[in-house]
Amino acid sequence: MAEQTKTHSGWMDAVTALFVSMTVLVGGWYLLIWAYPHSVLNPFPPAAVVAGSSTLPPSVHAASYDPAQPTATFPPTWTPTATPTVTPTRLPSSTPRPTNTPTPKPTLPPNWPLYISGMRGRRYPGGEVTIHGVFGQSPDFTTYLIFYPSEGLRISGMMSVPKGNGPFPVIILCHGYVHPSKYATGTDTWRQAFYLAKEGYITIAPDYRGHGGSDSGTSLYHIGYAQDVLNLIGSLHTIKKADPGRVGLWGHSMGGAVALKAAVVSKKVDAIALFGSVSADERVNFAYGMGNGPGAYGVAILSTPNRNRLEYKRISPINYLDRAPPLSIHHGIDDPAVPYQWSENLFEAAQEQGATAELYLYPGASHTLVEADWDLAMKRTLDFFDKHVKRGGR
Numbered sequence: 001m002a003e004q005t006k007t008h009s010g011w012m013d014a015v016t017a018l019f020v021s022m023t024v025l026v027g028g029w030y031l032l033i034w035a036y037p038h039s040v041l042n043p044f045p046p047a048a049v050v051a052g053s054s055t056l057p058p059s060v061h062a063a064s065y066d067p068a069q070p071t072a073t074f075p076p077t078w079t080p081t082a083t084p085t086v087t088p089t090r091l092p093s094s095t096p097r098p099t100n101t102p103t104p105k106p107t108l109p110p111n112w113p114l115y116i117s118g119m120r121g122r123r124y125p126g127g128e129v130t131i132h133g134v135f136g137q138s139p140d141f142t143t144y145l146i147f148y149p150s151e152g153l154r155i156s157g158m159m160s161v162p163k164g165n166g167p168f169p170v171i172i173l174c175h176g177y178v179h180p181s182k183y184a185t186g187t188d189t190w191r192q193a194f195y196l197a198k199e200g201y202i203t204i205a206p207d208y209r210g211h212g213g214s215d216s217g218t219s220l221y222h223i224g225y226a227q228d229v230l231n232l233i234g235s236l237h238t239i240k241k242a243d244p245g246r247v248g249l250w251g252h253s254m255g256g257a258v259a260l261k262a263a264v265v266s267k268k269v270d271a272i273a274l275f276g277s278v279s280a281d282e283r284v285n286f287a288y289g290m291g292n293g294p295g296a297y298g299v300a301i302l303s304t305p306n307r308n309r310l311e312y313k314r315i316s317p318i319n320y321l322d323r324a325p326p327l328s329i330h331h332g333i334d335d336p337a338v339p340y341q342w343s344e345n346l347f348e349a350a351q352e353q354g355a356t357a358e359l360y361l362y363p364g365a366s367h368t369l370v371e372a373d374w375d376l377a378m379k380r381t382l383d384f385f386d387k388h389v390k391r392g393g394r
Contacts, residue, residue, distance in 0.1 A: 111302060114223055115314040119265045120323075124227065126150065126235030129159075135186075139163070141197040145185065146204070147213070150231035151224070156213030157206035157232075158186045159239075160197035166241030169248070169390050171196050172229060173205040176253030176276075185212040188252055195378055196250075200390070202242050206232055208258075221282055221315050222254065226261035233268050246270060248389040250381070253338060253367065254278055254290065257317075264320045271388035273328040273381045276335055276367050279342040280318035280349070283309070290338070318349050326356040328384040330377045332365025358384070 112118040127149035135143040135158060143160045162168055175188035186193070189205035197203045208225045209217035219225045229249070236244040249272040251259030256277020263272045278290040283305035305312045313319055321327075327350055331343040340361060350357035360380060365373045 111311060111314075114221060114302075114311075116261070116264060116317060116320045117314065119223070119226070119230075119261070124150075124230035124234045124266070126231035126233070126238075128238045129232075129235050131159075138194075138198075141194070143194075143197075145213075148206075148232060148235045150209075150228040151217070153209055153215040153217050153228070155206055155209065155215070155228050155232070156185060157204055158190070158193065159202065159204045160193050161202050161241055162197055162200050164241075166202075167243035168200060168202045168241055169246035169385075170202045170204065170236055170239075170242050170244070171248045171250055171385060171389070172232060172259075173203060174225070174229060174249065174251035174255030174259040175205065175208070176251075176255050178211075180211050183207070183211045188255070189250075191374075192250060192378065192381075196382065196385070199382055199386075201248075201385070202239065204232065222257045222261055223315070225258040226265070229258060229262040230266055233262070233266055244268070246389050246392070248272065248385050250275070252276060257285065257290075260317045260324070263325055264317045264323050267323075269325050270392055271326045271328070271385060272324070273330070273384060274343070274346075275330045275369060275377065276332060276338050277329070277343060277346070278338055280316060280346045281312075282316045283312045284342065286312070318346060321350045321353040321355045324350065324353075324355045326384070326388050327358070328381060329357065329359045330362070330369070330380070331360075332362045332367060332369060332373065334364055335367045337367040 108118070109115075113122075129146050129148045131144045131146055133145040135145060137143070141160045141162045143158060146157050146159045147154055148157070149155070171193075173189040173193055175183075178187055185207055186205060193203035193205050206228055207214045209215060209219060209228060214228075217224055233244075233247060236242045236247065247269055249259040249263055249269055251257070251272070252275045256274040257280065259272055260274065260277070260280055263269045279285050279288075284290075286305055302308050302311045302315075317324075327346070329343045329347055331338075331340040333340050343359060343361075347357050347359040360377065362369060362373045362377070369377050
């Protein structure tokens, strides 16, 4: 038993010694390859670094050190590759509409309303023509007292309407200068009005503002009176038997300037007849005092023609005859109030500007045509209106 125990103890010692020896050898081997990883005793040496390895930046891969180049930099500096700039794409969005910037309107001259161009740029709607009484009747026509609105004023006048159903063409008659204290409705127009009414025309003779039953108002350079005529034209559609599409104007003396101003402003006038008219050039009228009474020309507004020639040109219808309807001009050669040469000047200007015009001079006749001269002038006027208004029109 003792021998058997001894043998087992020896075997255990041998195994322990072998284990200790193996531990020392393996531990020593590990220490050796840890200290010298490239030793031949290391069965798994580390891999050698190869040029061009992806573990280094590109700038280092291509770099090399040359001792012959003392200026060479070593180790090389890595320059990072530039990152491309990405432009962000805008998401679609609604394009705002451009802001409408209003075109500034040109500044008009202070006297623009007085110019023919300024008058053309305005509207003249007038209003209702109302009948306020009967002056009288004849077998051919009835004559009434009328009123109508114009520029905030109430304008009176005389209207003669032919018997029958109509519609009848219309002739508006503009009287010459008569002082308001001596004027009565129909003064300076009633003979011509009755003559034309008998021939199938509605005739209307407005009383200028401040005359007859009309309200008072200013009329610098005949403009206020012309505005009243223009508003009467705009009112014709309210007259039951009137044809607003066939309109003629007639004017005597100062009324010629009034009618001519209205004719070159309105597109609704088919023809105009002038008897002994004052000048169509307001510079001439100023020089001769052919105004609407004392101070009517308003020197403070336009100064004098010598100092303000352009302004007077702009208010004178003689410079705008390209827009005038056909003209029939009549003048007595012995007229002591208005030189007949002014009618000759108007006729020549009409021809130069391409307007249709006719001129009749009456030897020995005065400012107001009478007897045979009046008969002849009215016959010519009737033929003229029949051609351009009654059978013409727009």
